[in-house]
Amino acid sequence: MRCATIDGVTDILDDLQWRGLLQDSTDLDELRKHLAEGPVTFYVGFDPTAPSLQVGNLVQVLTARRLQQAGNIPVLLVGGATGLIGDPKAEGERSLNSEETVAGWVDKIRRQVEPFFEFEGANAARMVNNLDWTSPLSAIEFLRDVGKHFPVNQMLAREVVKARLESGISFTEFAYQILQSHDFYQLHERYGVTLQHGGSDQWGNIIAGVDFNRRKGVRGVHAFTTPLITRADGTKFGKSAEGMSVWMDAGMTSPYAFYQFWFNAADADIVNYLKVFSFRSREEIEELAKETAERPFARAGQRALAEELTTLLHGKDExxxxxxxxQALFGRGALTDLAPSTLRSALAEAGLVEVDELPSVAVLFKESGLASSLGEARRAVAEGGAYVNNERMTDADAPVSAELLLHGRYLVLRRGKKTIAGAELRK
Known part of the structure; x- marks a missing residue:
């Protein structure tokens, strides 16, 4: 893992502030002093409520990475206990998943998070599961030793709880805040954790953990949150153009689709995304911002971020x-150089039609959506704007040759310079 471009441990807060990654804090001046006296052992948690983290979770993953690169010690919690319950959400009660399902998701999320951190050296990261200290607690111990320290009036003041009071909230979800607060205390006792960070939607839970530590006699614990990321047009971050969630798991969102998500970011968003998600220096980001403003068609900022994050998450080769x-899909490279998995992912992202046999060029273009009718497909061929595997087609009604199939089953269809689709021969 590369070293950060931060000039010392005390500069990390300045860097986070410049990147827009500080929203709430217990006491910023005290936190700055605490970090200056470091290294600080901190924690961030991820609940396994799905088999993968989403791109929105990258904010916390990368913030923790920045803190480690500044010399601090990460404790990375994957919530095998809290994942069995789920943090309350405004929309309504969560469905409970089985213990086996949650345990499987814990393992998957651990593997997703691990590559971002160093687990050796003076500030080696540690991976933990809150089921280890929550499972042995009896109900009496939980109520007497933990629940006793939580005023119900303060718990009711949390926004999401107030939103759920009319529609109804179970005691299970209501008590989630107590479990998360208990995690902070246990991590302090076991590993010396004195700082927690998370998303701004977690501020109520996080500050409750700070308060619980103080009620248990612990002093000098701190917390901060990062803002929730939104698009400039007000739409929710983390969804593809089709409205699908963008996942960190390659089996749920392909590396090609992941790359395209960042590459297709709006010019109005890319500078903010670079600050939040890139490890480039301020000077590099400001230069990319200037280039984006002056030459938006070059998509320099989008390209730089897409390459950086795809490499970070999926590796250089991928x-x-x-x-x-x-490049190859648009005639700027050899399609035969592409691995079958990459080619299929790219075509699926563009729009992939399955066929039982190879029809004519016109039929393929109509079925793939590149033409609305056979007549329109024939006109595209006649005008010289129809390509199969980057070869210009001249006979609209001729069947496509099986020799053109890539890896024995795929065809890349292109109309003009920019409109792509794909076809897959069923086996």
């Missing part, structure tokens, strides 16, 4: 395959 695919 990123290179994705870039090769992006």
């Amino acid at each position: 990123c290179e395959q994705v870039i090769t695919a992006s």
